[in-house]
Amino acid sequence: MSKKSSNFVAVLEEKQHIGQLFDRIASTYDGLNHGLSLNIDRRWRRKTVSLMAPAKHVLDVAIGTADLTIEMLRQGKVEQVTGIDLSDQxxxxGQGKVERMKDLANEQVQFVHANAQAMPFEDASFDGVTCAFGCRNFSNLDEGLREMYRVLKPGGQVTILEFSYPTRRYIRVLYDFYFTHVLPTIGRIVSRDKTAYTYLNKSVKSFCWGEAFAQHLHDAGFKEESFETLTFGIATIYTAIK
Ligand SMILES: C[S@@+](CC[C@H](N)C(=O)[O-])C[C@H]1O[C@@H](n2cnc3c(N)ncnc32)[C@H](O)[C@@H]1O
Known part of the structure; x- marks a missing residue:
């Protein structure tokens, strides 16, 4: 088996137990995210929310520790958020962080343990759907995107933030060095988890981005797909309409 296909199989295996993987690293997730990205991830989430159409009730898929949800509430883009995730930890x-936001007393955030690929919601339940750094972890991307489409109301917007792979060659060299050597080493030491941060690198490389991801949105039924790259193409924001 080639290195590329054995990586792909290894990533797929990790995805079968993705909730447990994130349970293991939950306590160090936020600190490592902000530290390893030099806080750029915060800027990416701010930008993502700024591209969202205001929506009354939003579903935040793979809500994790609720950073995107909190940014939506901060920017006043939503009245109510339901977040789903496979990791209770x-x-x-995330719940602790939302509860500590005193000025959000009137806002409502509900956390639900659920799989993005089989959501426990009626068709057309939400005015908007978001997902930050979640899609790459689905064992079946198309199933997840079809579910997002199903639970969104007609005319509603899906907004997705995901890692991508830089197109410029010299940026790729730096990126590869950072993601292959620096990030897994620091991630392993801080989180004390051997595999989680090598999984991050492998999962980004084996995932689609740009036009290819937009095509998956289209195939799931969405229209008006567009995308904007961030920070030399390290991340991309996708938007589309039902
Ligand atoms: C990298 S974290 C992102 C969390 C958060 N959205 C953020 O911006 O920091 C990915 C999250 O996706 C969740 N996840 C992965 N696959 C999932 C699935 N099929 N259904 C629901 N949640 C999933 C993981 O448990 C994890 O909390």
Whole structure:
């Protein structure tokens, strides 16, 4: 088996137990995210929310520790958020953070343990759907995107933030070095988890981005797909309409 296909199989295996993987690293997730990205991830989430159409009730898929949800509430883009995730530990940290936001007393955030690929919601339940750094972890991307489409109301917007792979060659060299050597080493030491941060690198490389991801949105039924790259193409924001 080639290195590329054995990586792909290894990533797929990790995805079968993705909730447990994030349970293990939940307590160090936020600190490592902000530290390893030099806080750029915060800017990416701010930008993502700024591209969202205001929506009354939003579904935040793979809510994790609720950073995107909190940014939506901060920017006043939503009245109510339902977040789903497979990791209870990630959501417990997110819940604590939401509860500590005193000025959000009137806002409502509900955390639900659920799989993005088989959501426990009626068709057309939400005015908007978001997902930050979640899609790459689905064992079947198309199933997840079809579910997002199903639970969104007609005319509603899906907004997705995901890692992508830089197109410029010299940026790729730096990126590869950072994601292959620096990030897994620091991630392993801080989180004390051997595999989680090598999984991050492998999962980004084996995932689609740009036009290819937009095509998956289209195939799931969405229209008006568009995308905007961030920070040399390290991340991309996708939007589309039902
Ligand atoms: C990298 S974290 C992102 C969390 C958060 N959205 C953020 O911006 O920091 C990915 C999250 O996706 C969740 N996840 C992965 N696959 C999932 C699935 N099929 N259904 C629901 N949640 C999933 C994981 O448990 C994890 O909390």
């Amino acid at each position: 990630m959501m417990a940290i």
